[in-house]
Amino acid sequence: xxxxxxxxxGKLLAGTEALFRAAxxxxxxxxxxxxxxxxxxxxxxxxKDMDVPTYVEYGVADCxxxxxxxxxxxxxDVYEPLDLGFGRCRLMVARPRGAADGSRASTVxxxxxxxxxxxGHFLARGQSVEVVKLAGSVELAPGLGLADCIVDVVETxxxxxxxxxxEVEDVAVSSARLIVNRASFHARxxxxxxxxxxxxxxxx
Amino acid sequence: MNGSPHQRSQVPPGVQCFLGEEARRRRxxxxxxxxxxxxxxxxxxxxxxxxxxxxxxxxxxxPRTYTFVGRDGSLLALRPDFTSLLAKIAAGRLxxxxxxxxxxxxxxxxxxxxxxxxxxxxLHQMGLEHLGGVGPAADAETLAIAAECLDAVGAxxxxxxxxxxxVFNGLVAGLALxxxxxxxxxxRVEAKDGAGVxxxxxxxxxxxGVTSAGVDALTRLTLLAGGISVLDEAAEAFALWPAAIAALxxxxxxxxxxIAAGLGDRLAIDLGEVRxxxxxxxxxxxAYARGIGFEVGSGGRYDTLLARFGRPLPAVGFMFGxxxxxxxxxREALAAPEPEAEDVPSAxxxxxxxxxxxxxxxxxxxxxxxxxx
Numbered sequence: 001x002x003x004x005x006x007x008x009x010g011k012l013l014a015g016t017e018a019l020f021r022a023a024x025x026x027x028x029x030x031x032x033x034x035x036x037x038x039x040x041x042x043x044x045x046x047x048k049d050m051d052v053p054t055y056v057e058y059g060v061a062d063c064x065x066x067x068x069x070x071x072x073x074x075x076x077d078v079y080e081p082l083d084l085g086f087g088r089c090r091l092m093v094a095r096p097r098g099a100a101d102g103s104r105a106s107t108v109x110x111x112x113x114x115x116x117x118x119x120g121h122f123l124a125r126g127q128s129v130e131v132v133k134l135a136g137s138v139e140l141a142p143g144l145g146l147a148d149c150i151v152d153v154v155e156t157x158x159x160x161x162x163x164x165x166x167e168v169e170d171v172a173v174s175s176a177r178l179i180v181n182r183a184s185f186h187a188r189x190x191x192x193x194x195x196x197x198x199x200x201x202x203x204x
Numbered sequence: 205m206n207g208s209p210h211q212r213s214q215v216p217p218g219v220q221c222f223l224g225e226e227a228r229r230r231r232x233x234x235x236x237x238x239x240x241x242x243x244x245x246x247x248x249x250x251x252x253x254x255x256x257x258x259x260x261x262x263x264x265x266x267p268r269t270y271t272f273v274g275r276d277g278s279l280l281a282l283r284p285d286f287t288s289l290l291a292k293i294a295a296g297r298l299x300x301x302x303x304x305x306x307x308x309x310x311x312x313x314x315x316x317x318x319x320x321x322x323x324x325x326x327l328h329q330m331g332l333e334h335l336g337g338v339g340p341a342a343d344a345e346t347l348a349i350a351a352e353c354l355d356a357v358g359a360x361x362x363x364x365x366x367x368x369x370x371v372f373n374g375l376v377a378g379l380a381l382x383x384x385x386x387x388x389x390x391x392r393v394e395a396k397d398g399a400g401v402x403x404x405x406x407x408x409x410x411x412x413g414v415t416s417a418g419v420d421a422l423t424r425l426t427l428l429a430g431g432i433s434v435l436d437e438a439a440e441a442f443a444l445w446p447a448a449i450a451a452l453x454x455x456x457x458x459x460x461x462x463i464a465a466g467l468g469d470r471l472a473i474d475l476g477e478v479r480x481x482x483x484x485x486x487x488x489x490x491a492y493a494r495g496i497g498f499e500v501g502s503g504g505r506y507d508t509l510l511a512r513f514g515r516p517l518p519a520v521g522f523m524f525g526x527x528x529x530x531x532x533x534x535r536e537a538l539a540a541p542e543p544e545a546e547d548v549p550s551a552x553x554x555x556x557x558x559x560x561x562x563x564x565x566x567x568x569x570x571x572x573x574x575x576x577x
Contacts, residue, residue, distance in 0.1 A: 059497015081426070083399035177397075183492040183499065185396075186365045186472045189430060 002041050003184075003191050006056055006064035008049035012176050015086035016065050023202035025195070053078055053179060062184035063195060069153050069174040073114045079180040081196055084203055087176035088155075091117060094165040095149035096142050111141030111150045118151035121171050139163040218317065218325025226530075228540035230328070233529050234310055236356040237330045241308040244349050246332050249307045251289045257281035259288050264482050268315040282314040286329060287483075287509070287521060294335045295515035303336025303517055310526075324527065331503070331523025335510065340457035342520050343487050343505060344465070347458070350491060350501060350522055351467055357529055359500070362493035364470055365429075366459065367477030369484050369504075370451025371438065375421050377447055379413045389422070394479045398426040417444060426476050432459060434473040451486075458487055483509045489522070493532055500528040545569040 007016055020027040026040035037044045045061055053076035056064040064078075069091050071080065091114065107128040112118040115131045122129035132147050139159055141147040151171060154160060160167065178199055185192050215221075222230055238248075257271045257279040270282040283289055286309045294305055310330040317325055332349065334342045347364055354362045372393060376386065385408055392400035405412075405419050424441050428434050435456055442448040455473075462471060477488055486505030493500055503522020510517045546563055550556030550572040560570045 057497060078395070080395045080397040080400070083397075180396075181497045182490075183494075183497050185429070186363045186474065186492045187361055187494045189363075189472060193430060 002038070002043050003063060003188070003195060004043040004045060004061045006045045006047055006052045006061035008052050008066070009046050010049040012049070012065060012067060012087045015084070015176060019084060019086065019199065019202055023198040025198055050074065056179050056181050059181045059183055062181050062188060062192060064179050065176055066179055067153075067174050068177055069114065069117075069172065071177060071179070072117050072172055072174075075116065076179075077182065079182060079185055080177045081180060082178035082199055082203060084176040084178060084199070087174070089153045089174050091151065091153050091171040091174060093121070093149055093151055093168045093171060094139075094142075094154070094160050095168055096164055097166045099142075099148070105148065108149065109147045111138050111147035112152060113138060114151055117171060121151065139165060216325075220324050220326060220527075224542070225540055228542075230526060230530050232540050233357050234328075234330060234526060237353045237524060237526075237529075238308070238310055240349060240353045240356050241330075241332055243352075244306075244345070246306040246308040249290065249293065249309055250311070251283070251286065251293060251309065253312075254280050254282050255289060255292070259292050260284055262288070262482055265315075268317060270314050270316065284313050284315045286311070286313065286331060286523065287333060287506070290333050290335070290521075291510045291519070292513045294333075294517070295510060295513035299515060304342070305335040306332070306337075307335065308332035328526035329523045330526055331501075331521060333519060333521035335519045336517045337520050338518050339454060339486060339505060339520065340461055342518075343454075343458045344461040346503060346520050346522055347462055347489060348465060348467065350489070350503065350524075351470055353501075353524060354491060354493065357532075359493045359529070359532055360495065362470065362491060362500075363472045364467075364489050364491055365472040365474040365477060366455065366487060366489040367474045368451040368455045368487045369478060370454070370486060371442070371448045371475050372425065372478040374445045374448030374451055375418065375425065375442065377445075379408070379418065381408060381412055385412070390478050393422065393425055393476050396426040396429065396476050398423045401426060421445065428473070428475040429477075430473060432463070432468065432471060432473060434475065435459065438475055455487055486520075491524070496528060496532045498528060500524060500532055543569055545571040547571050547573045549574050 007013065017027055026042045028037040028039045028044055035046045045055060047055055049066065049070055050073070052064040052066040053071055053074045055061040056078050057076040065084065067087055069089065107130050108122055109130045109132060110118050110122070111132045111134050113134060115133045119129050119131050132141065134141065138150045138152045140163065141150055143164055149168065153174065154167065157167065178196065180192055257269065260266065260269050260281050265284050269284045272280055274280045290307055298305060308331065312326050312328050314326055334346060350364060372390065376389065381389065385404060389401065389404045392404055401423050402419060405414050405422065408414050421442055428438050435452060439449060439452050459471060462468060477490065483506040484504040485507045488504030489502065490499040491501040501522060501524035505520045507518040510519055546568055548556050548560045548563065548570050551574045556572055560572055563570045
């Protein structure tokens with residue numbers, strides 16, 4: 001039985017494909033809309049980025065590629081043996097340019113796709129927080145009065161500027177990680193070790 | 205007073221109800237595991253379902269424990285774990301019994317826990333404790349029993365991944381780490397995240413006593429998982445840390461005994477196995493098998509727990525989750541179809557009952573029919 005790899009079709013896909021090609025590992029060619037694709041001894045699942053750690057944690061996929069930002073949010077119990085180096089971004093707090101320091105308010109209202117990370121960040125510093133969970137377009141929230149600030153990933157910062165926001169502080173840095181199911185790591189040791197070694201060489 | 209409103213048939217999250225084929229299958233798995241425990245001359249103990257809450261007062265368990273106030277105002281807890289209970293009983297009720305004590309249990313524990321793949325709020329654990337058992341003999345015995353249990357329930361392609369908390373503890377012994385930094389470090393080692401280990405140690409820096417050799421060693425720890433040769437690699441890599449070397453020596457003795465006993469190809473070494481309940485002091489292991497993404501059992505040595513209850517004894521033990529084993533084992537191999545039963549008409553109550561009793565006396569399975577609503 002071949003190893004199953006969970007990937008997302010989101011922003012990490014191009015980097016993942018480049019890495020697999022560099023490592024001379026199979027990768028599906030023009031797979032179209034299919035969500036389960038076999039390619040020369042590997043089986044690929046294409047799922048939502050926030051779901052990649054879940055598929056791996058439950059062992060439905062043996063391995064996967066997920067951003068550290070997603071792993072922080074899902075807090076999945078998986079091995080993370082490789083920092084793959086691509087997909088670099090930062091999770092940060094941003095608020096409207098020139099707005100008063102939100103930390104003086106008794107409770108900060110924050111819009112985010114990362115409720116666990118966001119609430120953890122503020123609560124750890126003794127700041128009460130109300131998290132507004134959004135599925136996307138988080139940058140709009142402060143301007144429309146839905147939230148005082150946002151916690152989101154930023155690569156270049158352009159979207160922030162276009163929405164009248166400025167970065168206030170970093171919460172975490174992120175990059176793509178190889179993740180491995182804990183049982184697969186041991187029960188399918190040889191196959192998993194070969195995959196990890198191939199990706200490690202291609203990353204180095 | 206009644207909490208949130210709910211439908212009449214609604215169940216609270218985390219509870220389970222089994223019947224028919226599933227219940228019979230669980231019972232069959234339990235019987236097989238228990239018969240292995242009995243076969244190694246362990247004695248069954250049926251501990252109470254609740255006890256004083258301070259019995260379970262470890263930082264790992266306490267937040268997950270269901271507590272309630274007894275009529276006399278004392279704080280009580282539904283057992284979240286058997287090991288602490290057995291330690292207390294060994295130190296109290298069984299104080300006069302000479303060590304070693306070989307005890308096993310099979311029953312439910314209750315925990316506040318988000319339901320997840322065979323991990324409900326109500327879990328059925330089957331395990332044993334060897335109190336007063338010293339390593340490597342007792343450690344190797346424990347692993348051999350766990351191995352036999354996995355075979356007995358028909359698990360496929362299973363592996364026992366063994367480690368030793370003394371390796372990690374030996375590597376961090378010289379560091380002045382705050383508790384939260386140590387916890388973050390442990391968590392990153394457990395995730396085999398070498399980059400993350402470097403990040404954590406980077407934030408601590410030289411003020412925490414972190415040397416570049418120490419960073420390299422702890423990063424290396426995330427790679428030391430695989431076949432038995434990992435032990436040699438580790439001995440070379442950690443030569444500067446005598447406590448880590450001593451732990452590797454203990455692990456080596458256990459592994460050698462298991463290889464000699466024919467279990468070598470079932471072993472994996474995982475020196476990054478550093479989590480677990482906070483009471484482990486020596487070797488630790490987790491059982492994995494193909495077909496389920498989570499460990500099905502775990503255990504290890506805990507030499508300081510019994511002292512908490514006033515009877516300082518070394519100890520080793522492990523447990524399997526029945527719920528996990530039930531997900532794992534081949535449904536064909538352990539299929540438990542309903543046995544045949546003889547239908548006995550009971551329209552004539554006296555006659556039917558007389559006939560049924562005669563069949564029962566002959567050892568037959570009977571089903572009285574015709575008397576239902």
